[in-house]
Amino acid sequence: MNGNDDRAETDGGTAEGSARTEGGPSRFAPADRVESVPPSGIREFFEVAENRDDVISLGVGEPDFTAPWAARSAAIDSLERGRTSYTANRGMLDLREAIAGRVTRYGQSYDPDTEILVTTGASEAVDLAFRAFVNPGDTVALPTPTYVSYEPGVRFAGGEPLPVHTHHEDDWALTPEALLEAGADEADVLVLCYPNNPTGATMDADEMDAVADFCREHDLLVIADEIYAALTYEGDHQSIATRPGMRERTVVINGFSKAYAMTGLRLGYAMGPETAIDAMTKVHQYAMLSAPTTAQHAALAAIERCDDEVERMRREYDRRRRYVVSRLRELGIDVAEPGGAFYAFPRVADVAPEGDARAFATELLEAEGVAAVPGTAFGAGGEGHIRISYATGLDDLKEAMARLERFLS
Ligand code: PMP
Structure with missing residues (x-):
């Protein structure tokens, strides 16, 4: 065990x-x-x-x-050099630059100065997104089966979770029909998690296009948890943020826990339009100040040296x-x-x-x-x-x- x-x-x-x-x-x-x-x-x-x-x-x-050893040794090296202070609230600029470079592989493009926030795990980013964008009573559509932290996170933020059933027969993909059937056309926010925990489902390009159309048509904000993006086995990772008209209504969340096997270092990030990242940074700067400095050094090495x-x-x-x-x-x-x-x-x-x-x-x-x-x-x-x-x-x-x-x- x-x-x-x-x-x-x-x-x-x-x-x-x-x-x-x-x-x-x-x-x-x-x-x-x-x-x-x-x-x-x-x-x-x-x-x-x-x-x-x-x-x-x-x-x-x-x-x-x-x-990976390169990430661990960068953490050790940062400690040996006495890098034990807070970083900028948003995270080290060179790390944000490295992240911006890395996510271009998914067709994503974010400004490291204003559109990226480094967080204490993707968990913090998820929590910040709920706290920054969910008003009391707002409805947050959650495709189910769902990752266990979303529903509590929505409730802690005062929102109302709305389950949207996905089905084994559809390979657990999310469809506009399922969204409509659940009443998600009336929701305020939609949470997406593809590749998915717990089903392992991914969405292909057409399926993601269809969900994007639904979100635009019904004016939904999207929180896209893409923490498993690098662990995609069939085809390319599909991000809703790359669909027309979606970048401005989507916050993308990713992190180092899964792809880099760095769960204990607690490092993740959020990317989105400047106003969204400003709002999340406001909560983060009071709740957390900055993500762990040692882990940020490890993460930078992970991106640069661990492919x-x-x-x-x-x-x-x-x-x-x-x-x-x-x-x-x-x-x-x-x-x-x-x-x-x-x-x-x-x-x-x-x-x-x-x-x-x-x-x-x-x-x-x-x-x-x-x-x-x-x-x-x-x-x-x-x-x-x-x-x-x-x-x-x-x-x-x-x-x-x-x-x-x-x-x-
Ligand atoms: N999102 C999903 C879908 C997860 O499975 C996990 C980890 N179980 C997280 C977020 C949290 O990851 P982190 O370690 O970066 O906080």
Whole structure:
């Protein structure tokens, strides 16, 4: 069991274990917004898994690789040189310049002076975007199954999440029909996450064009979380911000955690029109001052010197992806081909007790020591599915699939 589980996903707001329950009555009653957010559906699986030493975890949303040495040595070097002060609120200019250069590969063009903000992980950028652009009562459309932090983030900002169901049969792609059916034409903001956590779905050029048309027609702002862009296996990464008329209504979020295996360095960024980045910087400068300086030095080296290693990791994930998908299908489990990130989202309803994926995941963990996350942890639409992360070595994946086969028989 990897002890470094994905805290962003596992520590989702619960009041359990707080001073209130352990140290007698506390004067702190969580604010209504905090109280309204349910505990994370992932956490309990990690608690069981952590208490056993034979568990293979397919649950973590975190690379099993260590950050490339060039990035780590740049961090060490920055400390040796005594670079221990704050940076500019927006982040080091040379890092913003490097980011601007890097994202041209996705057809994106942003001014490092005014249109890029370096943040403490993509997580901070997501939170800032909600706080900067969501007014109390605003509706934020969230394609589901969804990454676990969006709904709480929207609620903390006082907004109303609106689930937009995507479907296995469409390979989990978002369509204008799904948006319309959910009432997203009336929404204020749409959050996009492609490549997707938890489904691994990517959008092709035509699908993205269609969503862009919908956003223009219904005047939606878009928060595009593209943290898995560099982990795309089929075709090119598609960014909605590159569609006509979309740059001015989109904030793009990206980061170093996934592609560079730098989760613990906590570095991400947001890009968008100057007014958007100014608003996010305003919140950031009071909440955070600046992103960690040491990590910024590491990130600069990552962009400048780690392309080969990123490509090596991407190829390894791709190899595992092919293996997992073909093994699942061999076992008679239906899975949409994931085009990016490091997740597969198979349907287990047909082989689960009463079609219940949560019961399936619990029994699989108890009987065979394989931890996967039930799809319901990712909101409506995940029923009957589990999320399998292949950010786990091929040997462990092979063993996990052998155990799954035994479990099914
Ligand atoms: N967005 C998505 C879709 C993610 O999966 C994650 C990490 N689980 C994040 C954002 C947060 O990344 P970071 O480590 O950069 O905060």
